[in-house]
Amino acid sequence: ETGVTQSPTHLIKTRGQQVTLRCSSQSGHNTVSWYQQALGQGPQFIFQYYREEENGRGNFPPRFSGLQFPNYSSELNVNALELDDSALYLCASSFGGRAGTDTQYFGPGTRLTVL
Amino acid sequence: AQTVTQSQPEMSVQEAETVTLSCTYDTSESNYYLFWYKQPPSRQMILVIRQEAYKQQNATENRFSVNFQKAAKSFSLKISDSQLGDTAMYFCAFTSVGGGATNKLIFGTGTLLAVQP
Helix, strand or coil: CCEEEEECEEEEEECCCCCCEEEECCCCCEEEEEECCCCCCCEEECCCEEEEEEECCCCCCCEEEEEEEECCCCCECCCCHHHHEEEEEEEEEECCCCCCCCCCCHHHHHHHCCC | CCEEEEECEEEEECCCCCCCCCEECCCCCCEEEEEEEECCCCCCCCCEEEEECCCCCCECCCCCCEECCCCCCCEEEEEECCCCCCCCEEEEEEEEECCCCCCCCCEEECCEEEEEC
């Protein structure tokens, strides 16, 4: 069974640029959730995708957007990067999506630094 | 809105001893799950243990067990026979279940546990 993978591992961007982060869900999972973890903080929910549709969103501006593909992999896109976007971005996959009861399993994360 | 509070930013324990990490939460929901996740310095978040709110019996996973007090909204993690590999940041997390809710995780701020040799 393949676990959750994320790419790239690290990324350095400058303010105003755009970035795309990628996540491959665990085999058998149809739901992907994205979290932002600032240094020294707990992860904050960005949004979730279930069967290619957004299934809930946290308190993040529209410049944070996402996609889920038919194979259930997912992308997180951030436009007009700001310094405060510097964080570890975590992807988690699970099965069941809407009101699902399955546990979320996390990938290793992408460390984004905005200069 | 649901909140999760971890009041111990850092803790230290000697190898082979027992340590308890505290977590309280606030919710008006009746059906929910609680989790403890571990994030070692390598940063991958790993599930430690899960508790369904409707179950009265406390969850256990080998050396890890919880003390779930639903009325008090308390969910502590006990680690027995601590090992050096238990050194990590531990996060308590909550998710609502059912009723069309997105099962997003709400995390506490974490407790950094150091196991000393």
